[in-house]
Amino acid sequence: MAVSHVEGTSVGAVAQESTWEGNVEELRGLVSDRALTGETMLLNMGPHHPSTHGVLRLLLELDGEQIVTCLPDVGFLHTGIEKNIEAKTYEKGVTLTDRMDYLSPMSNNMVFCLAIEKLVDLDVPARAQVIRVICLELSRISSHLVWLGTHALDLGAMSVFLYAFREREMILNMFEMLSGQRLMGSYFRPGGVWRDLTPDFLPTLEKFLDYFPAKIDDYESLLTNNPLWIDRTQGIGVVEPEDALAWGMSGPSLRGSGVNWDIRKAMPYSGYEQYDFHVPLGEHGDVYDRFFIRILELRESVKIIRQAIQKLPGGPFRSQNRKFVPPPRAELGQSMEAVIHHFKLWTEGFSAPDAEVYVSVESPRGEIGCYLHGTGGNKPRRVHFKTPSYMHIGALPVMTKDHFIADLVAIIGSVDIVLGDCDR
Amino acid sequence: MGVVTTTLDTAVNWARTGAMWPLLFGLACCAIEMMATQASDYDLSRFGMELNRASPRQSDLIIVAGRVTRKMAPVVRQLYDQMASPKWVIAMGDCASCGGVYNNYAVVQGVDEIIPVDVYIAGCPPRPEQLIHGILTLHEKIKGDSLRNAVYVKELA
Amino acid sequence: MDIPKALNPVEALKNALPDAVADVVEFRDETTIVVDPTKIRSVMQFLRDTSGLIYNFLSDISAVDYWDQSYNYDINKRFGVSYHIYSMLYNRRLRVKVYLPEEAPTVESVTSIWPAANWLEREIIDMMGVKFVGHPDPRRVLMPEDWEGYPHRRDYPLGYETIQFSFNVEEIIKHKPLAKE
Known part of the structure; x- marks a missing residue:
C-alpha cells in the first residue's frame, strides 16, 4: 500500500486554480496566511483514505512536503x-x-x-x-x-x-x-x-x-x-x-x-x-x-x-441485589417475587x-x-x-507540525485512533 | 485438443466473479470483521478478492461496512459515482442495511437511500462467514446477469 | 522531592475567591463545586496553579441539559457544564460545575489554561449550543457545518423513523427515498 497515495473524495486544491467548492477565506486564522495567497498548498486527505484508520479527514497545509498546519475534521461517524x-x-x-x-x-x-x-x-x-x-x-x-x-x-x-x-x-x-x-x-x-x-x-x-x-x-x-x-x-x-x-x-x-x-x-x-x-x-x-x-x-x-x-x-x-439484577431463570418457576422482579426489570428497568x-x-x-x-x-x-481518540485527534496538529507528509501516517498510527471512539 | 464452447455472457461473468476487486473502504465495526475476512483465518483471496483497491476508479465492488451517517452520506455517494461500471454494492451489517440499532438523527436509515444495493448482509457485525456468503450470493447474481441487460450498455446505446 | 501538603479544594477556593463558590455537592465520594460562570477562568487558573491543589489534567468537559417535557425546570439553570479535572500529584478528581441560563448560555473558555479544552468545548458548542467566549475555533466539530439545531439538547427530537416489518413494508417502501443508479 503506497503511503503517499492520497485518495480524497474532494480533491486537493491549490488556492488559485481551485476545483474545491469552498472558499479559502473561510480558513483565515486556521491556516497560515501563506495558504491564502497560494504560496503553500492545501491538500485534503480523507475521509476515505487507507491509512487514516477510518473516516478521518485532514486538511493539510503543505510547504513542499512539510506540514505547516493540519486541521482534523471528524464527525463522519457521529452516530448519536x-x-x-x-x-x-x-x-x-x-x-x-x-x-x-x-x-x-x-x-x-x-x-x-x-x-x-x-x-x-x-x-x-x-x-x-x-x-x-x-x-x-x-x-x-x-x-x-x-x-x-x-x-x-x-x-x-x-x-x-x-x-x-x-x-x-x-x-x-x-x-x-x-x-x-x-x-x-x-x-x-x-x-x-x-x-x-x-x-x-x-x-x-x-x-x-x-x-x-x-x-x-x-x-x-x-x-x-x-x-x-x-x-x-x-x-x-x-x-x-x-x-x-x-x-x-x-x-x-x-x-x-x-x-x-x-x-x-x-x-x-x-x-x-x-x-x-x-x-x-x-x-x-x-x-x-x-x-x-x-x-x-x-x-x-x-x-x-x-x-x-x-x-x-x-x-x-x-450481584444478588434483585432490585437491579434480574433473577436467574431457574428461580422464575419457583418464586412469585422473582417473576415480579423479572417483569419490572425487563419492562421498566431500574431507577437511578x-x-x-x-x-x-x-x-x-x-x-x-x-x-x-x-x-x-x-x-x-x-x-x-x-474518549481518548477524540483527544488524540485534537492533539494531531501539535504532533504533526513540521513533519513530512509520509510521517503523518506513522503518527496517526502511533496514537491508535479509532474513529468510532472519537465520534461516538 | 479439446474444444470449449461457451456463451459470451458466461465467459464474461466468470471473469467478473473470479477477480472482483473490492474498494478499501471501511466505516465502523463491520470494517474490522471485513479485515478479519481478508486476514489469515478466512482468506478472502480464495475468491480472487485479496486485492483491495484504495481508489474507487480501480474497484468493482464497494462493501459498505458500517453505519453511514448524514455527514458521510455525500462521500459514499461520490465514491460510488467515481467507480467504473460495472459496479456492485454490498451493504454489510444491520446499520448499512437499515440503520440497525441507531434509529436517530445522525444515521441514514439504510445505505439504499443513497446508493443502489445488490446484497444485504444481516448481523451486528456479521461474522466473516456471513460476509463470504454474501459475496458468494453476489457471485450467483452476477452469473445470472446478461450483457444485454447491463445498465451501462443501455447508457451507451 | 518535597510534595507540598494537599489542600482541601473547597476550603482553599472559598478562602481565595469567596464570591465565586455558589454551592458544594458531595455524592458518592465525588466533590462538585458549583461556581459562578463569570469566574470560571480565575477559578480554573487557581485550581491548576496553587501549590497543594495542582489539578493539572483536564479529563473531560461535559454538558447536561435540564430541560423537562413538563417545563418543570429552572430557566436560569437550564444547562450545566461540568469540568472534570484531575490532579496527578495528589491522585484525586474534582468536578467544577457552572449552571447557565436558557437565554444565551455563555461561559468563558478555558482553552488558554488547558489546550485540551479546545476540542472538548467545541463538542459542547456543536451539541448543546453553549457559547464559549474566547474560544479560538468555535466551528462545529461532529455535525456537518450546515446542520440546524443542537442535537444533544433534550428538546431536540431523537429523529425516530418507523421500523420496517413484514406487515408495514409496503407502506414504508412507498415513502422511502431509494437511490437510483
Whole structure:
C-alpha cells in the first residue's frame, strides 16, 4: 500500500486554480496566511483514505512536503450513541456502548457499567470482578493486535498484519464462547457479567496464554530491531510530556512521553490493585516509544490474566441485589417475587437518582470516561463519553507540525485512533 | 485438443466473479470483521478478492461496512459515482442495511437511500462467514446477469 | 522531592475567591463545586496553579441539559457544564460545575489554561449550543457545518423513523427515498 497515495473524495486544491467548492477565506486564522495567497498548498486527505484508520479527514497545509498546519475534521461517524442511550433504560444502554470503540468493546461496557454501579450504588461480586479483568485484558490484547497489524501495514510491513489477525481470531473465539458474539458481546452488565464462564473457556485461555508470548517475540523479531522500522519511527512525532498533558492525551500515547499515569494503578477499579504488573514508560515520546510500550503492554496483559486465573474465586457472577439484577431463570418457576422482579426489570428497568457521576477506566487507547447524570427515573438524563481518540485527534496538529507528509501516517498510527471512539 | 464452447455472457461473468476487486473502504465495526475476512483465518483471496483497491476508479465492488451517517452520506455517494461500471454494492451489517440499532438523527436509515444495493448482509457485525456468503450470493447474481441487460450498455446505446 | 501538603479544594477556593463558590455537592465520594460562570477562568487558573491543589489534567468537559417535557425546570439553570479535572500529584478528581441560563448560555473558555479544552468545548458548542467566549475555533466539530439545531439538547427530537416489518413494508417502501443508479 503506497503511503503517499492520497485518495480524497474532494480533491486537493491549490488556492488559485481551485476545483474545491469552498472558499479559502473561510480558513483565515486556521491556516497560515501563506495558504491564502497560494504560496503553500492545501491538500485534503480523507475521509476515505487507507491509512487514516477510518473516516478521518485532514486538511493539510503543505510547504513542499512539510506540514505547516493540519486541521482534523471528524464527525463522519457521529452516530448519536449518547442521545440514543438517553432514550433507553440503563441496562439496554450497555448494548450501544459496545459500538463506540469497536476494537475493545469490553472497555466501553466496563466504563458504562461502572458508572451505573456507582450511580445506584450496586455491588459487584468478587468472581465477576476477576472475570471482568480477564476480559478487559484479553480485549486489550486483541485491540493492540489490530493496532499492530494496521500500523505496520501503513508503514509497509504486510506480514505482521496477517500474523496479528491470526492470534486475534483466537481471542475472538474465546469471546464467542462467553457471550455468543465475536466482537460486540455486551458481556458486562450492571452488577456483574451476563453469564458464568463456560467450562471450556479456561482450558482454551490457558492454551492461548502458553502459545501467545512466543508470538510476541515473532512480532518483535519482525519490527523492533528492523532498521527500516527504526528509520520510519524513531524521532518522529515527538510529544513533550508537558504538551501531552496539556492536550489531554492519555494511555500509551501519554506514557510514551514518560508520564507515569495508568488508571489501573492510579485509581484501581474491578480489583486491579490486587495484581502485580508493571506500567511501561517511554523516554522520547516518539512513534517508536509508543509502539514499544504497546508491545510491552501485551506481555503485561498476559501476566495479569495468568494472575487472574490463579485467583478466580467461586460464588455468584452477578450481584444478588434483585432490585437491579434480574433473577436467574431457574428461580422464575419457583418464586412469585422473582417473576415480579423479572417483569419490572425487563419492562421498566431500574431507577437511578437525579445526580451525576464520572468514572474512567484505562482502555487500550487511554482514559475513557463516562459522565452519567440520572433523572430519578429509569432513563439517564445525559450520558457523555470522554474518549481518548477524540483527544488524540485534537492533539494531531501539535504532533504533526513540521513533519513530512509520509510521517503523518506513522503518527496517526502511533496514537491508535479509532474513529468510532472519537465520534461516538 | 479439446474444444470449449461457451456463451459470451458466461465467459464474461466468470471473469467478473473470479477477480472482483473490492474498494478499501471501511466505516465502523463491520470494517474490522471485513479485515478479519481478508486476514489469515478466512482468506478472502480464495475468491480472487485479496486485492483491495484504495481508489474507487480501480474497484468493482464497494462493501459498505458500517453505519453511514448524514455527514458521510455525500462521500459514499461520490465514491460510488467515481467507480467504473460495472459496479456492485454490498451493504454489510444491520446499520448499512437499515440503520440497525441507531434509529436517530445522525444515521441514514439504510445505505439504499443513497446508493443502489445488490446484497444485504444481516448481523451486528456479521461474522466473516456471513460476509463470504454474501459475496458468494453476489457471485450467483452476477452469473445470472446478461450483457444485454447491463445498465451501462443501455447508457451507451 | 518535597510534595507540598494537599489542600482541601473547597476550603482553599472559598478562602481565595469567596464570591465565586455558589454551592458544594458531595455524592458518592465525588466533590462538585458549583461556581459562578463569570469566574470560571480565575477559578480554573487557581485550581491548576496553587501549590497543594495542582489539578493539572483536564479529563473531560461535559454538558447536561435540564430541560423537562413538563417545563418543570429552572430557566436560569437550564444547562450545566461540568469540568472534570484531575490532579496527578495528589491522585484525586474534582468536578467544577457552572449552571447557565436558557437565554444565551455563555461561559468563558478555558482553552488558554488547558489546550485540551479546545476540542472538548467545541463538542459542547456543536451539541448543546453553549457559547464559549474566547474560544479560538468555535466551528462545529461532529455535525456537518450546515446542520440546524443542537442535537444533544433534550428538546431536540431523537429523529425516530418507523421500523420496517413484514406487515408495514409496503407502506414504508412507498415513502422511502431509494437511490437510483
